[in-house]
Amino acid sequence: MNASPLRFALTFVVLQTFLTGAVEVWANDMVLADAQQKITRAGARVSVTGSTENFTGQVRVDPVWSADGNSNVSGGLVSFEPGARSAWHTHPAGQRLLVISGVGLIQEWGKPVQEVRPGDLIWCPPGVKHWHGAAPNSAMTHLAVTGAVAGKNVSWMEKVTDEQYDAR
Structure with a gap:
């Protein structure tokens, strides 16, 4: 199968976009992995x-x-x-x-x-x-x-x- 230059360029852009997005998601997951939920227990705050x-x-x-x-x-x-x-x-x-x-x-x-x-x-x-x-x-x-x-x-x-x- 002979791919046209336009089809090759479009495939490259889609792949690049996917990989860039995957790297951003991975980087965001790394940041979020360090974050932790915080629970302030009932009664800990004074009325x-x-x-x-x-x-x-x-x-x-x-x-x-x-x-x-x-x-x-x-x-x-x-x-x-x-x-x-x-x-x-x-x-x-x-x-x-x-x-x-x-x-x-x-x-x-x-x-x-x-x-x-x-x-x-x-x-x-x-x-x-x-x-x-x-x-x-x-x-x-x-x-x-x-x-x-x-x-x-x-x-x-x-x-x-x-x-x-x-x-x-």
Whole structure:
């Protein structure tokens, strides 16, 4: 069988691409072979009470993970007793909230208070002033995933007044 020069060149390119890809996969496997999963056992992280400077009512923060060399975001479960809420605040890299249980309230500055329920996902854009907490008659827990800029993940502001909280 007589192969044409074009067919030979195409076969060479395909073979070269395959071999290059195989080398890249092998190199990636070598890097990944040195990586190991890390398990942080339940109970290894200490729960803290939300500070009275930044929260109204009873709030517990359970750190889930911290920002580190692998990821520039932290995560925490924040549990609000009925009527408890954060102060007004912003996040330089934004924040995602996933409501885990209960009924909560959120508000962006200048906009109406909104009710949130389990499964609701809230995106708080960078620099947008907001607050979040539990509804008056229900506790609420959310998972907060917060990015950091230059090591800072939140700027706290004034507390939410009872009038602001009740403006539904």
